[in-house]
Amino acid sequence: MSALLSIPFFGSELILVVSFFIAMALDFAFSDKKWVAYFTLAALALAWWFGPPAGASVRLFFGSFVWDPVTHFFKGLIYGTIGLTVIASLAYEQIPGRIRGEFYMLLVALALLLTVMGASVNLLMIFLAIESVSLTSYLLVGFQKFDQRASEAALKYVLFGAVSTALMLFGMSLLFGITGSIELSIIGAHIAKLDAASQTLALIGMLFVLAGIGFKISVVPFHFWAPDVYQGAPTPITAFLTIAPKALGFAVLARVFLTAFPFFMAQWATLFSFLAILTMTIGNVLAVSQHDIKRLLAYSSIAQAGYILVGLAAPSSLGLQAILVYVIAYLFTNLGAFFAVLAIERQLRTNDIGAYNGLAKRNPFLALSLTIFLLSLAGIPPLAGFIGKIFIFASAVKEHAFALAIAIALNSAVAAYYYFKVVKAMYLTPADSAERIENPMPTRIAICITLAGTLAIGIWPTVLIRFAEQALIVFPAF
């Protein structure tokens, strides 16, 4: 579709571009930056409202992007994550007032860039989208620039990011060299017709592309940045980073590998099986010994990436559905957990698990909701995480990948151990001080929304599963 015809399908994105500039102006106009935050929320709502219809499936801008149900699904995920992050960050006072406006502005930009990332179907757009999402993320990670840990995190993120995008670009150039195209579908059609030597070269290109995407989804062995970055970043940004870029990383991974490399499916499925088992095991085992709750949740999020990867390691329609169901369940659960952490960090200025001792007395609501989020992460029914986990389990069992299923089972027990370390501190260990921990309105709202989502998905998963099914109608059943 030509550029002019594509415009109507790009309504939300245009609104976000305009909003970005309006936010900039508002930042100058108001000294109280919460108005910028409110505007950001309004802009997201407006952009969602004026988005194209869900059912369509069209290629835009001469085949650079595709607007299809998958894009629509991930757009909802992105807007939801960013909206909730904005709400919760209203309560986060560690960011100096004068740069708060920019904070919200950058989040608007990320909403746009991430949507583009989910919609890209050629190598150039994928590269640009991933790179620009990364750049914006670096800025947000280092936002508390006077904090040494934040600076270290940002720098580490930049270095790791730069190396892995370079690798990815190299892989893409190989693919372009062999197939003469940057369009995923054409690459996919070409590879099958190549001679054996060129196919090997294409396989190498595929591995390099995997390195680039693997960095985004923090899959072992590209995970080393994650704990430090997640610990050093402002808590709302950590919450956001564990969900949206990761989920979109999986979207790109699925699009690239299913469209461009179906020929190598046997190879990459085996590779993903190994990576999935490694990722969940390393993430969980390293999480056990953590004392800082942000680091603990960081390692847990590495492990969760391993679970999600199972959806591609046992490739089937059910596997893809499992990925979508899991990321949405994970969105509510993990965001909620981080918002509770945020509320506690706000008052106690620490993320040490020891600070959670006796939280059940100091704020019963926070303790109960954090417990529910952790139980959901551990996959206990009837909560959202359980529905995600059962889909992941089902996709492995259906393809007879019993090694994967057993790995998930054993990992779940390890994971439950460290999640319950936090629960134990909150309920079993007496408090050091009786002082009440306040839960300000913004985090209270954000936690209530995520809590409702976690419970609703667990008790009534039908709606979510239907969304995932509808999103996947563009992928042929296999």
Added chain:
Amino acid sequence: MGLLSWLVFTPIVGMIVIMLIGRDQHKLIRNLATFTTACELLLVIAVLAKFDLSQTGMQFAERALWIPQLGVYYHLGLDGISLIMLVTTGLLSFLACVASFGIRERVKEYFALYLLLETGMIGTFVSLDLFLFYIFWEVVLVPMYFLIGIWGGPRKEYAAIKFFLYTLAGSMFMLIGILALYFASTPHTFNMLALGQNQFALHFQQMVFLALFLGFAIKVPIWPFHTWLPDAHVEAPTPISVILAAILLKMGTYGFFRISYPILPQAARWFGPAMGILAVIGIIYGGFVAFAQTDFKKMVAYSSVSHMGFVLLGLAVFTLTGFQGALLQMFTHGLITGALFLLVGVLYDRAHIRDLNSFGGLWVKLPVYGGILIFCSLASLGLPGLAGFVSEFMVLLGSFPVYRWMTAAACVGILLAAAYLLYMIQRVLLGSLNPKWAHLKDISAREIFTLVPLMILILLVGVYPKIVLQYIAPTLEALVKSVGGTLA
């Protein structure tokens, strides 16, 4: 909403109401919780009254589509096997709730979690959809973790997490087994009854049986998966020990009756001898270890390992008598061991110590307590005329024609039971009175109230077991036929 849904959700309603009450209203909270469990007991009695003895299939069935994409139904139903467990759950939950009046700390949280636990247990025993079954099965874990971990003894945190992780690891494998069954059946279904109609290949049955076995065996617990049990029992507060022994352990053997046997009959028969051996090891090992204990509660805990071995032996032999004995043993063990844990708690509340060697001559000071303790101990060691004898005798009778040597070895377990229980009575009640305990008061009216219903039932079942057997016999006959056992 049918009767079974009421049974499942009444405790949840009670829990929500309790959560809305102020945390200092201890008396109100206690009364509300007791009221809720009493309502449950009345509902159970209503089910019992309406239960049709002549029918072998599921009664009171309720079925509603829940997750259409996965074919998950909200499917409840009841046969003789479920009914007997439902009665145990209703009765013991009520009595243990009354026994919980001694809880003084964090009363609101305690009773809220207690009621959530009851929902999980009832739900497990009445669900006919594997997905639903699994959810209730897991729902039990979380309140149990807190109930042990907050209100338990000195090593409560260790015991609580050990219980939780052990059971969770087992149930994860159970989940794999459940999903394997789902994908192997045509059409894909979680319905236990429909799965029973499928003919699966033997090799597949064996794999799934093993996966389910891990989940159930840890719960029972079958030797060598029993190591969580002494810790959990010893550290748990008295009423929770009662619930653990009387109901939670039965969830494991119930799983064999309800899922493994009807759906995987060939694998079950194939594994029968192995299960028999594990059962006998459990019976003898549990007996010896119980004999060596100086902690009263730990002794009762290990006696549970021994007595649950009889259930497994009855299950392993594939005869009608064996099955009847096993199921009856699940019921009587719940009554007897529940009562024994209550009695341990009565003594501990007064003396704050459970070391058997430090007591002596208590019968003089606590005559009523002594009488009840002797009654329950005799029931536990299998005195004819009391409930324990009937069930263990039936198990042995059923297993004798099948595995003679195993039966003979199991009889050693009965001998051991007599040894450790009588030795306990000697150390606690007989001998000269330790002057330290001269101030102890005899058992109170509330405590007697929690014990008397159990004692009546123990005597009743011991003298006239037909009152229970008539409920379970038709269902078990059908089960024996479907798994290809002998109707003897």
